[in-house]
Amino acid sequence: MTPPDRRYPDAPAGPFESPPYSFEDREGREIELRAYDGTDAEFEALVSMYLEFDPSDRAQGIPPGQESRVREWLENILGEDCLNVVAWNGDEAAGHATLVPDGEAYELAIFVLQAYQQSGIGTRLMKVLLGYGYDSGVEKVWLTVERWNRAAVSLYKKIGFETTNSESFELEMALRLSESESESESESEKR
Numbered sequence: 001m002t003p004p005d006r007r008y009p010d011a012p013a014g015p016f017e018s019p020p021y022s023f024e025d026r027e028g029r030e031i032e033l034r035a036y037d038g039t040d041a042e043f044e045a046l047v048s049m050y051l052e053f054d055p056s057d058r059a060q061g062i063p064p065g066q067e068s069r070v071r072e073w074l075e076n077i078l079g080e081d082c083l084n085v086v087a088w089n090g091d092e093a094a095g096h097a098t099l100v101p102d103g104e105a106y107e108l109a110i111f112v113l114q115a116y117q118q119s120g121i122g123t124r125l126m127k128v129l130l131g132y133g134y135d136s137g138v139e140k141v142w143l144t145v146e147r148w149n150r151a152a153v154s155l156y157k158k159i160g161f162e163t164t165n166s167e168s169f170e171l172e173m174a175l176r177l178s179e180s181e182s183e184s185e186s187e188s189e190k191r
Helices: 040-052 067-077 121-135 150-159 181-190
Strands: 021-024 030-035 083-089 092-102 105-112 140-146 162-165 170-176
Touching: 021 121, 030 121, 040 067, 040 083, 040 092, 083 121, 092 121, 105 121, 121 150, 140 150, 150 170
Parallel strands: 105 140
Antiparallel strands: 021 030, 030 083, 083 092, 092 105, 140 170, 162 170
């Protein structure tokens, strides 16, 4: 359930591209960003990606480290009520971003395999996921990030996230993708 003190920016962020979306990363690799299709092949590619994750890249206990726990975790976040975009280099999953419903908002999580980090994939992956969220009717998105992770915090701010809670070792950040219907009605009543 969304905490009552979570604030969202007044102005919507974006616009963002929607999947599918292709680009060349900084290493010259052709990367395709696609909505997760639910096939066994895509599921197994994501399992393989997460099993390759460097333990130092795990934050807040995710992704899990053991294969059985990775599979269970993926089954939860790849459910039909979640939105998922995968970054592909050919048949290899290079990154994955998800929006998981949480009350009236969605929590965002993003993961990029170490060999693909620092190449622009994470930024594009997050933007395309937010475009997918917008197209799917998502209005509010939030995330948590370890406050020492300055590169991630800077990226999130550049995309439009604002810090909403900084009272623990993690920062909570939020973004609005669209105005709610009641906010839109209020705006048109003022005109």
